[in-house]
Amino acid sequence: MSTPATLLPALPPTGRSVRAYFAPVDRIHRVPTLFDPSVNGRFATSAPPAPWIDLGWIEDFTRKSTSKFGELVTGSPGTTQFQVRETVDATVSLRFKAWSKLSMALAAGSQHMNLIVPAAGGAPNGSGCKGVPAVNLTAGSTATFLAMAPSDAAGFAAGSLVSVDVDYVGQTGFVGSAVYAACVSSAGAVNNDPDYIRRVSFNVARVASSSSTGLQLAQPLIAGVPSATMRVQPISGFVDREGGSFFQEWSALFVVDGQQGERVLYHYPRLQSMAGPAEASTALAPPLERIALSAMFRALPVTDVNDGEQVVCFRTFLPSPATLI
Amino acid sequence: MQNAKDTFYITLRSRLATLNPSRTMSLRAVTRPGILVSEAEAPMAQPLLDAFALSWTGLQADVQLPAILAQMTCEIHYATAGTETNAGLDRGRALEEMDYEVLQLLYPYSAQKMNYTQNPAVAMETMVFWSEPEFGPLVTLRDRLSRAVKVTVFAFQEQGEQ
Numbered sequence: 358m359s360t361p362a363t364l365l366p367a368l369p370p371t372g373r374s375v376r377a378y379f380a381p382v383d384r385i386h387r388v389p390t391l392f393d394p395s396v397n398g399r400f401a402t403s404a405p406p407a408p409w410i411d412l413g414w415i416e417d418f419t420r421k422s423t424s425k426f427g428e429l430v431t432g433s434p435g436t437t438q439f440q441v442r443e444t445v446d447a448t449v450s451l452r453f454k455a456w457s458k459l460s461m462a463l464a465a466g467s468q469h470m471n472l473i474v475p476a477a478g479g480a481p482n483g484s485g486c487k488g489v490p491a492v493n494l495t496a497g498s499t500a501t502f503l504a505m506a507p508s509d510a511a512g513f514a515a516g517s518l519v520s521v522d523v524d525y526v527g528q529t530g531f532v533g534s535a536v537y538a539a540c541v542s543s544a545g546a547v548n549n550d551p552d553y554i555r556r557v558s559f560n561v562a563r564v565a566s567s568s569s570t571g572l573q574l575a576q577p578l579i580a581g582v583p584s585a586t587m588r589v590q591p592i593s594g595f596v597d598r599e600g601g602s603f604f605q606e607w608s609a610l611f612v613v614d615g616q617q618g619e620r621v622l623y624h625y626p627r628l629q630s631m632a633g634p635a636e637a638s639t640a641l642a643p644p645l646e647r648i649a650l651s652a653m654f655r656a657l658p659v660t661d662v663n664d665g666e667q668v669v670c671f672r673t674f675l676p677s678p679a680t681l682i
Numbered sequence: 683m684q685n686a687k688d689t690f691y692i693t694l695r696s697r698l699a700t701l702n703p704s705r706t707m708s709l710r711a712v713t714r715p716g717i718l719v720s721e722a723e724a725p726m727a728q729p730l731l732d733a734f735a736l737s738w739t740g741l742q743a744d745v746q747l748p749a750i751l752a753q754m755t756c757e758i759h760y761a762t763a764g765t766e767t768n769a770g771l772d773r774g775r776a777l778e779e780m781d782y783e784v785l786q787l788l789y790p791y792s793a794q795k796m797n798y799t800q801n802p803a804v805a806m807e808t809m810v811f812w813s814e815p816e817f818g819p820l821v822t823l824r825d826r827l828s829r830a831v832k833v834t835v836f837a838f839q840e841q842g843e844q
Contacts, residue, residue, distance in 0.1 A: 374746050414746035455748050641753065642813035642834035 365680045370621055372613035375418040376402050377451065378409040379459065380608045382627060384537040385530070389626035389659060390608040394673040398622060402612060409610060410579075412460055416649060417637070418451045418611060420623065420670070447656040447669045449609070449628060452637050452649040458561055458595060464650035466630030467601030468539045470556050471520045471592040484596045488552050491524070491588035497570075500577040503589055507569040515566045518592045521583055522558035524551040534560050534587070535580035540603050555590045597634050605630045609654070617677035624671040627657035683741075683752045685797050686810045686837030690756065691719050691736055693793040698734070701786055707733045731826070732776070734784070735759045750839040758784060758815075761828035770825050777820065777827045784831050788815055795837060810837045
């Protein structure tokens with residue numbers, strides 16, 4: 358594209374909608390996934406750079422600065438001489454149009470559970486009872502293929518859902534492969550259940566086909582190639598709860614593409630959920646409604662290494678090639 | 683979207699054949715269930731009596747979803763003059779019968795989307811679903827009573843679908 362002979366003055370961005378991307382945070386070391394707009398600012402919206410996960414177009418995106426400012430007043434009559442930033446705080450709210458493991462977990466705020474296919478005779482429980490036994494993986498598994506014994510593979514039909522993660526063996530603290538899905542205070546709190554990590558894990562997928570050598574997945578596992586200690590359990594869906602002690606924390610990126618080629622990006626390196634599960638309905642043709650997941654987050658700080666400042670959000674503007682700046 | 687329109691029509695036609703096998707029409711020398719798609723037939727000066735005619739009118743698409751959600755308006759038109767046996771004096775009853783048939787044809791409000799361009803037809807991945815019927819006012823024209831019912835049909839556009 359050549360530069361126009363006469364550039365227009367700066368124009369107001371005109372966007373249609375906001376697209377959301379989320380990436381895991383290393384909760385133990387408090388290391389978020391940082392998005393560098395100078396490197397990847399112009400990425401294709403349908404192909405975000407790794408490890409960002411595309412959650413599609415969202416609606417009702419609202420961000421609020423709730424930072425507080427104080428003033429130093431001197432003289433008579435009093436005149437503000439200086440300002441100080443007393444607190445740095447911000448919130449983000451939005452609605453996810455599509456329901457998935459990740460969007461549901463983000464909107465739920467707390468632990469988000471996989472409904473493990475129940476074992477016979479399990480005692481009824483709101484988030485699912487004791488599940489059928491997990492099966493072992495064999496050598497040769499990849500992010501999209503789970504190698505297992507023929508007798509084990511025969512237990513999974515095409516179209517079924519699986520959770521793939523390690524056994525719970527008494528760990529405390531954050532658990533879950535690739536994504537910290539829960540924080541265990543003690544083995545007793547989770548009944549020392551070997552399935553507990555698979556119950557909360559984000560390492561889930563749908564089975565595309567089953568053969569005597571294993572399961573071909575319809576989508577890659579978020580944790581990549583499974584480790585030898587991971588095991589597989591069938592799940593039937595997801596469940597979240599009002600309550601719980603865990604806070605989901607994710608890095609977030611929101612993108613608005615303007616109509617003249619400009620782009621606005623909002624990057625929150627650390628967003629923690631600050632609301633329980635809720636939905637919002639949009640009428641299609643009454644009584645048909647489209648149900649969206651409502652989500653609300655508080656932004657937590659990171660240090661900008663360029664100047665050592667503690668900040669909670671980065672707003673980037675990439676101007677249209679047709680305008681002056 | 684054509685697959686969704688075909689699915690909606692074939693679903694209603696199959697249901698009608700079960701619900702009221704005697705409601706048939708003769709069109710192009712073929713006797714078949716009394717329901718047709720107007721855009722797939724030759725133009726008619728007068729609508730067929732005692733049959734349902736589907737017309738596709740409005741179209742909207744929500745493109746800001748992982749799969750495009752098409753929202754199509756289908757108007758179901760029908761008219762009757764009653765029966766000759768009763769000199770048309772039963773036209774009110776005949777229309778009421780068709781009103782009730784519409785309610786029954788539309789329920790349940792969904793069907794597996796099918797690709798009828800292949801033989802045999804192939805089941806697709808998603809469901810076609812539709813709103814509850816919105817009945818228009820009864821229209822009287824000489825000895826004929828007619829009505830139009832509006833239904834909004836929804837379908838997700840699948841990958842590779844035309």
